[in-house]
Amino acid sequence: MVSSHGSDDDRIVRRKLSDQVLERLHDMIRTQELKPGDAMPSERALMARFGVGRPAVREALQSLHNSGLITISHGERSRVNEINPATVLNHTDGLARLVLGLAPGNLDHLKQARQLFEVGMVRIAAAKASVDDIAELRDLVARQRAELDSGDATSFISADMAFHRKIASLRDNPIILSVSEAMLGWLFEYHVALLHRLGSEEVTLREHAKIVDHIEARDPDAAGEEMRRHLERSRASFETQG
Template structure:
């Protein structure tokens, strides 16, 4: 009597992959291994068709997938080129998803603020340990530029405020830390750009920024953390009491 095979797991099924998926996998591998480097022009559609033995639709679909994921840039009338991938470019492509996440689940805004607080306290400790005289001078310049914006449109004030916090993150000399810091600031504040208003706390914000710079300049890590904590706690408390907009100071 012939033996009967019992139904196997889903993994036993043979799935025929789309040609475009196979082309996509090959091209990704070429980018990963450096066969195609940042700035390189992609091979022409005809060259790829001949190399992989597929038709133009499979090649075009694979190239579009690479473009959608940010690995290449497609320009009409020009050859597609391989993009340089950095932490910043990866997070830039997450902006729309982040906005959807904040819209869909309001509690995620609180979670993001908590994460940003923990992140900034770690960053300012590193900044106090590593800051050069040049770093301190640039931070003081940003405080002065922000002060010069008092009484004007609140958006440039907020943008300079964001630049101040982003510059502190740059002192860590870690591109991932710098990119995550900028992304968090962008998600928190650009998300509310249409609702920005003056809170009357701008002078307090500027004084706190100046004290943070003083602690960084003195290489006082504990003092910098304590000053930043007070600054963020005040800001987040005001933020939570508003009906959406941030106060003009982070």
């Protein structure tokens, strides 16, 4: 006999209709009944299929849109988006920036995480980089030089990010690349400029060139150590907003 003093876990909770519709729509996307680029069924069709009213359907569709799974455009049919690691991380940008802004220590924690991540990535690059990859890395260092000579600080930062993004891409792992791009983007958001100390830009260029040298020499230990020193040094050069 069940006690009349049951726990909260025993209680039957009625789920919102919109949550149930959302679960069904997730299933349709997961099973590829709805594929990337497909138009979503009309609200009327979904109402008929699931036996629910328009408010439940609209709330579920809005939840899909908010999570980046579909795009709702006024005057057009909603469409299913391409789902990949970048989709997920792009929709955490707002939350990530909020977390970074809540306490100064969070930004430093992100920089520490980036250092651990990139030291590992450059070691892999030293083993996997092709001749073309190395040429592209050298071109990116040259692009940084050109941006520095032009005095365009924002473009210099963008070229710096492209250099580190290229190293992350050599693992041929979309999750690693997306995480790298997300971390670089969050750091960029909080930096007034990449380097402030006199001559630091030149130091960055020399460090990047040395990293490429070690990658070309197939020396993961040296590449990892150079990347560690580079990021340790540049952390002290960053000046955060506020």
